[in-house]
Amino acid sequence: MVRIRRGSERSSYGDGVAGEVSRIEGVTRVQRTFGFVDVSGFTAFTDLHGDAAAVEVLEHSRGLIRRYASVYGVRVAKWLGDGAMIVGVHPEPTIEALVDIVDEANRRENAPRLRAGVAVGDVIMFEGDDHIGQAVNLASRLADLAKAGEILAPATINSPLLVNTVLVPHGQHTVPGIKVPLEIARLERRV
Template identity: 45%
Template sequence: MRVPRTFVFLDLSGFTNYTAAYGDDAAGKILGTFRTVVREVASERGVRIAKWLGDGCMVVAVDQVGAIEFVMELERRATRVCSPLTLRAGIATGHALLFEGDDYIGSAVNMASRLCDHATGYDVLMPASNTESLPEG
């Protein structure tokens, strides 16, 4: 079944170097804090964590504006509790195939992932074509 969704990929930038410098225990602590904040903001903003990806995750939303608000609020909170690591994100909206009950396949999924890969700390990237449907302000 094809469904319209907004996909968000998130990554804690600098996590590998942080782990090397401070050790597994410190990395586990900051990752646990990050995941707690992601869960809190996702619950507040009505988006779903589709899967955890090590020091990042994939989030799915039915509303593009809600997904953007989720990322902006998450970045605000993560800046306080995950320092010195920074958050980077890729967002893309489009139709995707709902696969085997709870997974998604499609160009919007791939685009969000690639944008996250190209982002640097504090970047939130999305295709210009997705901004046309956003409200003013």
């Protein structure tokens, strides 16, 4: 049985030291930034336009995700059908990558828009390449809550190092699986 001491954990909502690694009783915990991005309305789009159009949308969105992950030095951890999970050691490059991915994809005419969620926190590194924890779950739930074209994050994720991104308050929201309502922000390109 693995026990993690509660006193050694940090919040999954944006505080702590980026990239920090700790081992507690055989469990490796790392702080990472997680982003989930997917094609909003993909099922309806596929039903209306067919498989060939769906494949073209996937090829384009995956191409953007690969390109900006490479530019910002973040990793595509998993492809999830019409979406992806990206992971970064530091919040700023992960956030900037998501903003560029969603912004560029959403400028395309006659294509479904992307949406995303992002969160930072300590997670368990499982079997060397998987991440388990609240930050992963929160980023996924925020992506689910986002409307087409939106990127949602906990309001606490703000950083003075964000160069191209601003946080716009989005109010307090109940997030499925999270006990306490959270202050959420929309991430937008700085103009």
